[in-house]
Amino acid sequence: MTNEKIKRIGVFTSGGDAPGMNAAIRAVVRTGIYYQKEVFGIMRGYEGMIEGDIVKLGARSVGNIIQRGGTILKTARSKEFRTKEGRLKAYNNLKKEGIDALVAIGGDGSFTGLHYLTEEFGIPAVCIPGTIDNDLTGTDYTIGYDTATNTAVEAIDKIRDTALSHNRLFFIEVMGRNSGYIAVNSGIAGGAAAIIIPEETMSFENLMTLLTAGEGSSKKSNLIVVAEGSKIGGATELAKKVAERSDYFDIKVTVLGHLQRGGSPTYFDRVLASKLGVAAVEGILKGQTDVMVGIRNSKIVYNSFDSIINHVHEIDQESLRIAKILSI
Ligand SMILES: Nc1ncnc2c1ncn2[C@@H]1O[C@H](COP(=O)(O)OP(=O)(O)OP(=O)(O)O)[C@@H](O)[C@H]1O
Ligand SMILES: O=P(O)(O)OC[C@H]1O[C@](O)(CO)[C@@H](O)[C@@H]1O
Ligand SMILES: [Mg+2]
Numbered sequence: 001m002t003n004e005k006i007k008r009i010g011v012f013t014s015g016g017d018a019p020g021m022n023a024a025i026r027a028v029v030r031t032g033i034y035y036q037k038e039v040f041g042i043m044r045g046y047e048g049m050i051e052g053d054i055v056k057l058g059a060r061s062v063g064n065i066i067q068r069g070g071t072i073l074k075t076a077r078s079k080e081f082r083t084k085e086g087r088l089k090a091y092n093n094l095k096k097e098g099i100d101a102l103v104a105i106g107g108d109g110s111f112t113g114l115h116y117l118t119e120e121f122g123i124p125a126v127c128i129p130g131t132i133d134n135d136l137t138g139t140d141y142t143i144g145y146d147t148a149t150n151t152a153v154e155a156i157d158k159i160r161d162t163a164l165s166h167n168r169l170f171f172i173e174v175m176g177r178n179s180g181y182i183a184v185n186s187g188i189a190g191g192a193a194a195i196i197i198p199e200e201t202m203s204f205e206n207l208m209t210l211l212t213a214g215e216g217s218s219k220k221s222n223l224i225v226v227a228e229g230s231k232i233g234g235a236t237e238l239a240k241k242v243a244e245r246s247d248y249f250d251i252k253v254t255v256l257g258h259l260q261r262g263g264s265p266t267y268f269d270r271v272l273a274s275k276l277g278v279a280a281v282e283g284i285l286k287g288q289t290d291v292m293v294g295i296r297n298s299k300i301v302y303n304s305f306d307s308i309i310n311h312v313h314e315i316d317q318e319s320l321r322i323a324k325i326l327s328i
Helices: 021-034 045-051 084-096 108-121 145-166 181-189 204-216 235-245 257-261 267-285 317-326
Strands: 008-013 038-042 054-057 101-106 125-129 168-174 194-196 222-227 250-255 291-296 299-304
Touching: 008 021, 008 045, 021 038, 021 101, 021 267, 038 045, 045 084, 045 108, 084 108, 101 108, 101 267, 108 125, 125 267, 145 168, 145 181, 145 222, 145 250, 145 257, 145 267, 168 181, 168 235, 181 194, 181 222, 181 317, 194 204, 204 235, 222 235, 235 250, 267 291, 267 299
Parallel strands: 008 038, 008 101, 101 125, 125 291, 168 222, 168 250, 194 222
Antiparallel strands: 038 054, 291 299
8 A cells, every 4th residue: 555646644633622533643643654654743723734833743652642532633623724715825834744645533514624625726635533423424433422422421320319319300411513412322321311402303392291290200300411402492491491380390400511522532432543543544545535434334434525514414213212212
């Protein structure tokens, strides 16, 4: 796999950080070096690309990071890269450093930016899905999702102890942007009484009926997991509305927020990141471009940008079904 045209590969992280991004950086750097390429780290995503903040990485410079959360390359959301002028500045910096291929680790927004750069300047690029949201079709799992969901489950377990002791109803809000993946699976694993996600609109009246049924069976403590993208209101709003309709419950709210983004990646995310990092570099050396590398049914797959962007990563219906059966 000695594609002579590619000599220098640039790698960067972009959008929200996710646990396992470091493991992916390590895999990209070491695979590039394994195939006798030079690898450069672009700092702070597209911001660093525009400013020319680019550093050479060696096999040892990515030692001792596989277990660390966050991203050693740092990350950013860049407004300027959304403009053609911004992307031209970025491309000129890549040219200056002799970088002739790119690997991006990020989410849908990062891929969209890279798609434009590839279209405008013809630079080969492969994307690695790195986001806690698991909102990308073309891969069963994104890097960081497993760790974030485990973090949410740990938090839910702790809230359950206090909820039970006080007979309280808790609304627990988890991240996921417009996706309900973290909510559904942390809800099943945490034994939630209801899971509210953007993909499936449970009406507020349905929620009241469910809670009132609990009232009849003298169930006073309950955990409701709410995805931040919920269309019937976030945890705070729902708690307020329930309190207005019933004085039966002692209601509390916990918004888990950014704690879901940090921490040491699980074994699953480390292995996923390692596999995708190797596959991204091998893909680019074999001529893949404008694609996202993913894992489907345990197999590495490359999907074109067009087939993943603006497509919804559907929630598994079976998960929704079992969540309902088990919450009676
Ligand atoms: N339409 C676009 N055109 C050019 N660049 C874009 C576009 N959309 C996003 N980007 C670039 O990609 C960056 C990251 O995108 P975004 O903030 O949506 O995060 P993401 O990659 O989707 O990750 P996550 O959703 O996990 O935080 C943006 O700050 C911007 O620089
Ligand atoms: O860190 P920020 O910029 O507040 O973004 C938060 C968003 O990023 C994510 O953590 C990852 O995309 C989402 O779940 C959340 O909506
Ligand atoms: Mg995104």
